[in-house]
Amino acid sequence: MPRRVLVTGGTSGIGRAIAARFTAEESEADVIVTGRHADTVERTAKELGVRGLVCDATRPDQVAALADGLGGPLDVLVNAAGGLPEDAPTDTPPLEALLHTWRSALEQNLLGAVLTTASVQEHLAPGGAVISIGSIGAERRGGAYGTAKAALAAWNAGLSADLGPRGITANVIAAGYVAGTGFFRGAMTDERHxxxxRETHTKRAGTPEDIAATVYFLASPGAGQLTGQTVHVNGGAFTTR
Structure with missing residues (x-):
């Protein structure tokens, strides 16, 4: 049976690569991408040959309506929406600016995944998978962003326990440095790159396709006993033991 796959934040970067991987591997799959802006959602859907739904994962009203647009049971949910927190206006008092940054980080990188998963949870089919995109920043001095990604992994552990009896897995992919995305908003320098x-063992930057390949494996029958985990895809820049 063709699978139905939902990828949040699927209009660019890692999310787009994940949607493209599923369409390339499974021509009959019903792949749905979401994004906040109608123009980019429409363009991505046309370019990849997928369905597009406008949804801001941090907006409960929009997320509540998301399940209605699925069209049936859901086999794979990929929480790929996220990013660096938005800056507060320059004239914002210091403590209010700090609060703005932390709220933005948590909304984008934790609460969006929590809300989206809750909205479609009852639609997840047995044998399905929930995969959320985390970050190596959770293991380092990642500030508000890294803290939100660390919380994502903690939330995932409980989600795995909740979904496991239904035959559904839940995992996080902690991505290392991935080139070729808009994540750094033009702030990546040659020196930092x-x-x-240099930190990696592979001596290369990651690509969106590296993450997409891991997502595809975690959504496969071969990963059916792999759940509640944080899978580090970073070329060895951070190692576990």
Whole structure:
């Protein structure tokens, strides 16, 4: 049976690569991408040959309506929406600016995944998978962003226990440095790039396709006993033991 796959934040970067991987591997799959802006959602859907739904994962009203647009049971949910926190206006008092940054980080990188998963949870089919995109920043001095990604992994452990009896897995992919995305908002310098590559054992930056390949495996029958885990995809820049 063709699978139905939902990828939040699927209009660019890692999310887009994940949607493209599923369409390439499973021509009959019903792949759905979400994004906050109608124009980018429409363009991505047309380019990849997928369905597009406008949804801001941090907006409960929009997330509540998301399940209605699925069209049936859901086999794979990929929580790929996220990113660096938004800056407060320059004239914001210091403590209010700090609160703005932390709220933005938590909303984008934790609460969006929590809300989306809750909205579609009853639609998840047995044998399905929930995969959320985390970050190596959770293991380092990642500030508000890294803290939110660490909380994502903690939340995932409980989600795995809740979904496991239904035959559904839940895992986090902690991505290392991935080049070729808009994540750094133009702030990546050649020096920083070289330093991040030097940290890896593979001596190369990651690609969106690296993450997409891992997502595809975690959504496969071969990963049916792999759940409640944080899978580090970073070229060895951070190792576990």
């Amino acid at each position: 070289d330093n991040l590559v």
